[in-house]
Amino acid sequence: MKSLNRVVCEKRSYTRELLSHDHDFGQLLFPLQGSLQMQTASQDIMLEPDHCFYLPPRHNHVFHSRDRNEFLILDIPTHFLPEDTESMYSLLDQQWSSIRFLLLEEAGSKGNDSAALMDLTRYVTSKLQISVSASIDYIHRHFKEPISLQTLAEMEHYHPVYYSSWFKRKTGKSPKVYIADLRLKYAKQLLITSTWSISRISEEVGFENSSSFTRWFVKSECMPPQKYRMMNNGKKEP
Incomplete structure (x- = not known):
């Protein structure tokens, strides 16, 4: 199980190799290009750029990509999260598109400890509760x-x-x-x-x-x- 003690916001790409793991932090994924096949015990998702996906802590998942891809990832330590968050597969509406834009700016600045990113992460976690x-x-x-x-x-x-x-x-x-x-x-x-x-x-x-x-x-x-x-x-x- 992967652990985390600080917020991480960055771009990542995934390979064709079928991988499986879980982690003790929440993870929010925004596809920027391509797709990602992800399977948990209860869900089977093809994640593409018109949606975003939140994966709660301690959820084992199998994942791989069949095409060229790029994702914006927000890793959220548990102390930012409300208790017992659930997975969320959401259409990239105006609000989530705005959040993605702001996170992209933070990822580009390489300032993972910035006050702006901390505030934005808190906003994201509050949205997870009311979504x-x-x-x-x-x-x-x-x-x-x-x-x-x-x-x-x-x-x-x-x-x-x-x-x-x-x-x-x-x-x-x-x-x-x-x-x-x-x-x-x-x-x-x-x-x-x-x-x-x-x-x-x-x-x-x-x-x-x-x-x-x-x-x-x-x-x-x-x-x-x-x-x-x-x-x-x-x-x-x-």
């Missing part, structure tokens, strides 16, 4: 539609069995229950704040017919949606 995973974001945008566990697991590059346990650790619920709770909250909001028919609400929430919706609602709330609407008429769902 919304791709699959959870997808659920919130598509909960009214059928969503398979396989689809969600693929977004995080997790195996489906591991994804279910990961999701429960992160949210306290299984994916199925989490989606059902979002649908229920939305249905209750529509019952209280709209004049839509039960049939229209059932379609909006993602049910094929009002009978299925009513059975599901009764199972969840111990009353039919019509009664819930009458009892809560004039209220607003928080």
Whole structure:
């Protein structure tokens, strides 16, 4: 296991040789050119320049590259990290692109002990704590539609069995229950704040017919949606 007691920000390249190791520090990888195939116990990722990847401490990983490549790497000692960080595979959005730009400047200055790099590293670690995973974001945008566990697991590059346990650790619920709770909250909001028919609400929430919706609602709330609407008429769902 590789250890580290200071922040390191630098460019690196990887070979075709299949290597395996782990380290007691976190590592943030930004592809600048080419790609890197990386496999952990739960993920299999082809890391390319439109994404970045955070690897937590003590995660054994197998890696190699099949093409010419260059990566910007930020090695983060554990004393900078919150407890129990999880791997993060993220699209290189505007925020992460800005972070990469600033880190590139620090890597070019060769000042791995600079105050600017320390502050930037602290900002990165705070972002790791609040980062919304791709699959959870997808659920919130598509909960009214059928969503398979396989689809969600693929977004995080997790195996489906591991994804279910990961999701429960992160949210306290299984994916199925989490989606059902979002649908229920939305249905209750529509019952209280709209004049839509039960049939229209059932379609909006993602049910094929009002009978299925009513059975599901009764199972969840111990009353039919019509009664819930009458009892809560004039209220607003928080």
